[in-house]
Amino acid sequence: MSEPVGTGMTKRDLLGLIGKSAGATAMYMAMTELGQAQASPFKGPIKLDGDPKGTSVLILGAGVAGMTAALELSRAGYKVQVLEFNNRIGGRSMTIKGGDTFTELGGATQTCQFAPGNYINPGPWRIPWHHHGLMHYCRELGVQLETFQQMNYNAYIHNTKAFGGKPQRYGAVQSDYYGHVAELLAKATRQDALGDAITREDGEILLESLRSWGALDKNMRYVKGNESSDRRGWVKGPGGGLTAEPIPSDPMDMHTVLQSGMWRAIGGNISLDHQQAIFQPVGGMENVAKGFARAAGHLVRLNSKVTAIKQDASGVTADYIDTKTGQKLTAKADWCVCAIPLTILSQIPMNVSPELDAAIRAVPYSPSVKVGLEFKRRFWEEDEQIFGGITSTDLPNAQISYPSYGYHSKGPGVLLGAYTGGAYSYELTTLPPAERIQKVLEWGSQIHPQYKDEFMNGVVVSWHRMPFIQGCFGMWNAQNRADHYKNLCQIDGRIVLAGEHASYVGGWQEGGITSALDAIGRLHQRVVAG
Amino acid sequence: MKKSTLTLSLSAVLAAGVIAASASAQSAGEASSALAMAPQTVKKGDADNAFVVAGKFSEPNGETMYRRVCAACHMPDAKGVSTGAGFFPALAGNKKLAASGYPLYVLTHGMNGMPPLGQQMSDQQVADVVNYVRTSFGNKYKDKVKPEDVKAVR
Structure with a gap:
C-alpha cells in the first residue's frame, strides 16, 4: 500500500476509495492485503433478489448441498420439495452413536454399542476455519463448534520399518527435521555456498532466523542440549525442588530422520485444510444436518428412492419409490437441483445433453474406511498424555485419531482406529465387519499395546458399501477436470447439479455448500430473467 | 550388484508411493490426506x-x-x-x-x-x-x- 492509513482515514474509507477508483477486483485484492478477506468462493450470505413468482424447484438429495439449496430457495420465495433416499437428513454428514443401527450393501448389519456421549463421525469430521460457507451456516443454524485437535505434538508418527517399529512423538520428529535442515542451511550460508541467491546482509538475518526456527545452539549446531530439548522434549522435564534439574534428550541424526519417512506427516498437518483453528460440532457432525433440518426439514420427503428423471421445455419430473411402502410416486417442478452423488446418478435414467451425461460418468469415487473403537478407559490420555490429535502410521489403518472432547473423563472412550483409503480399503472391506475391526485392533496394538486389554466394541463404515452413495467422494484429476468439470456444473435445460463432486473442494462439506450456492445463483438469474 | 538391485527396487516403491500420493492430492479429498501423511512402506501382508x-x-x-x-x-x-x-x-x-x-x-x-x-x-x-x-x-x-x-x- 503506497497510501498510509493515516489519521482521519479508516480502513473502510480507504477501501471505498480504492473501490471507486479501481473497481471491485482491486478492492478485493486490497482487502486481502489488509487481512480482512480470504480468497474464497463464499461471498457471504446469498442474496436472491427478484420475485420467482411461484416458480417451483425439485431438489434431489438432502445432504448439505441439497439442504443449502432448499433453505435458500425457499427463503427467496420458491416452492421447494426435496426427495431423500435415506431415513434422515444429512447424507455423508452423519454421526454414529450407541444404539444406532445400519446395514451395508451385502446385508451386514451393525449396531453401535458405544456408551452415552461417545461417537464417531464416519464421514466429514473437521471444519477448517476458512470453510466460510459451512462456518456461516453453523453460526446461523446454531451449530455449536469446538476445537478439533488436528496437530498434537505428543501424538505419534509410526513406521514399521523405522526405530524397530517403535512410534515416535510428532514433536520430536518435527523438531529434529527442522533442526537438521536449519543446521545444513546455516552451514551452506556461512560457506557462501548459496552464491548470489542471497545478499550478505540477508545472509546474516537468515542465520539468525535459522537459529530461532531450528533451535540451533550458539555454534549453529542442532545437538543435544537445552535448545533442542525445549522443542523435542526432555528425558526428564524441568520441575520444582531438589529433583528439578532437567535432563536433555538425544536428537535423531539427519540420516535417521530422512530414512524414517516420518517427515511426510509434517506437510499434511500444515496444509491449509488442516491448519488450526479447525473445528468440529459439539456432539458430532450430525449436528450440521440437524441444524439444516430445523431450518428446512419440513421441505424434505425421506425414504424416497429416485428411479428416473425427465425434463422437457416446461419442467422436470422425477419418478421415485417410497422405500417403506413400495409405492411408486412422481414429483414435478419447473426446475431441478440434483444433489445425488454421481455414483448413483450415473445409474438413473435422465435425459440431459451428451456433455453432461459424459461428465456424470467421468468421476470415479474414492473408497474410504473409518473404524470407531471403544475402550474401557482413555489410556492414550492416562498412560501416554495424548489429548486429541492424530497418530499417522504406515500400517493399513493409516491414522488413529484421539477424541477432541471429554478430556480426562472416566469410563469408556472412543477413538478413530482407522481412516484409510487406496488398496487397503477394498482389501479390508472384503472381510466381514467384525474381522475388519479385528484387523484394525491388530494394527493399532502395535502402537498402543493397551488395545488388547481395553477394547470393548467397534463399528466400521466402508463408504463403498454405504447404500446411499457407494463411495466416499468424487476423484478429480487434471484430465477429467479439463474435459468435464464445466459441463458438470452447467445448467442443462432445467437441471443443475450440486454437491462436493461439483466443486474444487472435493470430499469436504464446503464443496457441497459452495456448489449449491453457485448453482442456485445461476438458476435464479434464469428464473427472474424469465 | 546386489546393492544396486535393492536400491532400484526401493526407488520403485518410493515412486509408487509418490504416484499414489500425487493422484490423491489432485482429488483434494479428506481421505487422501490420511494416506499421504503416513510413511509409505511395503509390508508383509x-x-x-x-x-x-x-x-x-x-x-x-x-x-x-x-x-x-x-x-x-x-x-x-x-x-x-x-x-x-x-x-x-x-x-x-x-x-x-x-x-x-x-x-x-x-x-x-x-x-x-x-x-x-x-x-x-x-x-x-x-x-x-x-x-x-x-x-x-x-x-x-x-x-x-x-x-x-x-x-x-x-
Whole structure:
C-alpha cells in the first residue's frame, strides 16, 4: 500500500476509495492485503433478489448441498420439495452413536454399542476455519463448534520399518527435521555456498532466523542440549525442588530422520485444510444436518428412492419409490437441483445433453474406511498424555485419531482406529465387519499395546458399501477436470447439479455448500430473467 | 550388484508411493490426506498378500484378487447388489463379459463411479483377474486375455 492509513482515514474509507477508483477486483485484492478477506468462493450470505413468482424447484438429495439449496430457495420465495433416499437428513454428514443401527450393501448389519456421549463421525469430521460457507451456516443454524485437535505434538508418527517399529512423538520428529535442515542451511550460508541467491546482509538475518526456527545452539549446531530439548522434549522435564534439574534428550541424526519417512506427516498437518483453528460440532457432525433440518426439514420427503428423471421445455419430473411402502410416486417442478452423488446418478435414467451425461460418468469415487473403537478407559490420555490429535502410521489403518472432547473423563472412550483409503480399503472391506475391526485392533496394538486389554466394541463404515452413495467422494484429476468439470456444473435445460463432486473442494462439506450456492445463483438469474 | 538391485527396487516403491500420493492430492479429498501423511512402506501382508502397500494391489492370482478386492463391491458371489439407491452390477452371468475387451477396459479405465483399479495392478494381475471372472460364477468364456492385451488397452 503506497497510501498510509493515516489519521482521519479508516480502513473502510480507504477501501471505498480504492473501490471507486479501481473497481471491485482491486478492492478485493486490497482487502486481502489488509487481512480482512480470504480468497474464497463464499461471498457471504446469498442474496436472491427478484420475485420467482411461484416458480417451483425439485431438489434431489438432502445432504448439505441439497439442504443449502432448499433453505435458500425457499427463503427467496420458491416452492421447494426435496426427495431423500435415506431415513434422515444429512447424507455423508452423519454421526454414529450407541444404539444406532445400519446395514451395508451385502446385508451386514451393525449396531453401535458405544456408551452415552461417545461417537464417531464416519464421514466429514473437521471444519477448517476458512470453510466460510459451512462456518456461516453453523453460526446461523446454531451449530455449536469446538476445537478439533488436528496437530498434537505428543501424538505419534509410526513406521514399521523405522526405530524397530517403535512410534515416535510428532514433536520430536518435527523438531529434529527442522533442526537438521536449519543446521545444513546455516552451514551452506556461512560457506557462501548459496552464491548470489542471497545478499550478505540477508545472509546474516537468515542465520539468525535459522537459529530461532531450528533451535540451533550458539555454534549453529542442532545437538543435544537445552535448545533442542525445549522443542523435542526432555528425558526428564524441568520441575520444582531438589529433583528439578532437567535432563536433555538425544536428537535423531539427519540420516535417521530422512530414512524414517516420518517427515511426510509434517506437510499434511500444515496444509491449509488442516491448519488450526479447525473445528468440529459439539456432539458430532450430525449436528450440521440437524441444524439444516430445523431450518428446512419440513421441505424434505425421506425414504424416497429416485428411479428416473425427465425434463422437457416446461419442467422436470422425477419418478421415485417410497422405500417403506413400495409405492411408486412422481414429483414435478419447473426446475431441478440434483444433489445425488454421481455414483448413483450415473445409474438413473435422465435425459440431459451428451456433455453432461459424459461428465456424470467421468468421476470415479474414492473408497474410504473409518473404524470407531471403544475402550474401557482413555489410556492414550492416562498412560501416554495424548489429548486429541492424530497418530499417522504406515500400517493399513493409516491414522488413529484421539477424541477432541471429554478430556480426562472416566469410563469408556472412543477413538478413530482407522481412516484409510487406496488398496487397503477394498482389501479390508472384503472381510466381514467384525474381522475388519479385528484387523484394525491388530494394527493399532502395535502402537498402543493397551488395545488388547481395553477394547470393548467397534463399528466400521466402508463408504463403498454405504447404500446411499457407494463411495466416499468424487476423484478429480487434471484430465477429467479439463474435459468435464464445466459441463458438470452447467445448467442443462432445467437441471443443475450440486454437491462436493461439483466443486474444487472435493470430499469436504464446503464443496457441497459452495456448489449449491453457485448453482442456485445461476438458476435464479434464469428464473427472474424469465 | 546386489546393492544396486535393492536400491532400484526401493526407488520403485518410493515412486509408487509418490504416484499414489500425487493422484490423491489432485482429488483434494479428506481421505487422501490420511494416506499421504503416513510413511509409505511395503509390508508383509496377510495370507492373501492383502495389506502390502497402499497404492498397489499385491494379490498373487485372479481368484485372490477377486476375493480380496473386487468382492468389496461386486460381492463374494459376484451377484452384485441392488438394495441401495443404486446398484453394483453382477459379474455372474453378465453378458457384457462375452467380449474380453469390455472387462479389460472397465478395469483399466473405470466405469461411472468405479475407479480404474487396474491402474494399481500389473498387466499380469489385470489379465489374471479378468480371466478368473470370465471363467467363474457360471461364466464360461474360454478365450484368455494376455498381459500384452492389457498393455494395449491402458
